[in-house]
Amino acid sequence: MKVKVKVRRFNPEKDHRPYWGEYQLEAQPTDRVLDLLVYIKGYIDGTLTFRRSCAHGICGSDAMVINGRNRLACKELVKDVGRTIVIEPLRGLPVIKDLAVDMEPFFRKYRSILPFLINDEPPPYTERLQSPEARERFDDTTKCILCAACTTSCPSFWANDSYLGPAAIVQAHRFIFDDRDRGAQARLAILAEADGVWRCRTIYNCVDACPREIDITRAIGEVKKLLLVE
């Protein structure tokens, strides 16, 4: 089948403003959007820039806006997105070139919520054991691959980029509800600030955007409830 791919292009060294690059190509319904981009880069226009690494929905490199929705290019099939495919870089992060955005503001927020195990107690001889039930408590939020699809789909984040964003809160949730961790108070203090969980307006864009199907708004709600009873 013939498909038309429109890509939002921008090269800061040449262009004053972004423009649409249009490419006609032959594709299979089972091709992924990433395959089309790789084809364009390989055979039509080698200057097209985008990130991709594993190409199997695990590394989180190729999140982009596909037909208006935040998706991983490696998980979207042509048959699901139609014959006209419009691809833009993630919104709310500075564009470096074409589809590559500067992820540093996103990772700065991720680092700010202390995304590592905090526990002063001397480790036991073998390992810190955890019951299956305790592990289940935060299972959903362990699935995050830090692709930034959720944070860059969030209108609260677009409006004000001082908001921590859903991804950072999901990562905080992963440690706060881990019974081996002792850093909950420090993280909750960060999340309780004006730029923390309170900027979430339960718009649910993040839930739609998440390629790992994490129930993000629910996780944020659980943090809000925990702050209330603390």
Added chain:
Amino acid sequence: MAAHIGSSARSRSKFELYMWFFTRVSGVLMLVLGAYSIIYANLIGGPGMMDAAAQTRWAFFPISFHVTASKVEVEPNFQNAFWQFYGLLLFLLAATHGTNGIRVILKDYVRQPVLLAWLNALLFIVWLSMLGAAVYLLFVAQGVS
């Protein structure tokens, strides 16, 4: 170590937490209070005696002015201290709930701190004036019977 991480110079203000909780609680309370007042009005006045507009006005701001135009006997059904305080409570919840919503939106979209402070001050004055008007209407203009 754990206790010290991230504890430097964080604002310990719980204002946002309380306002978030208030928004949830007041939303539910307003529905309950509005439902009770409209059911009461229909039990007392009966359908057909208050028109739909009067019923709606009464439901969300139970003040006897809103039923004087209808055929319902205002005294003693509606003009008493219970409904005055009921009206004040409902108005307080609604005005604070709504004003806080605007405050939250301003915080999202207004980037300049000075402008934001002025707008917040203006918002606070508007909230206070609305409250003053409600108290006047409920307790002074109407008078405790």
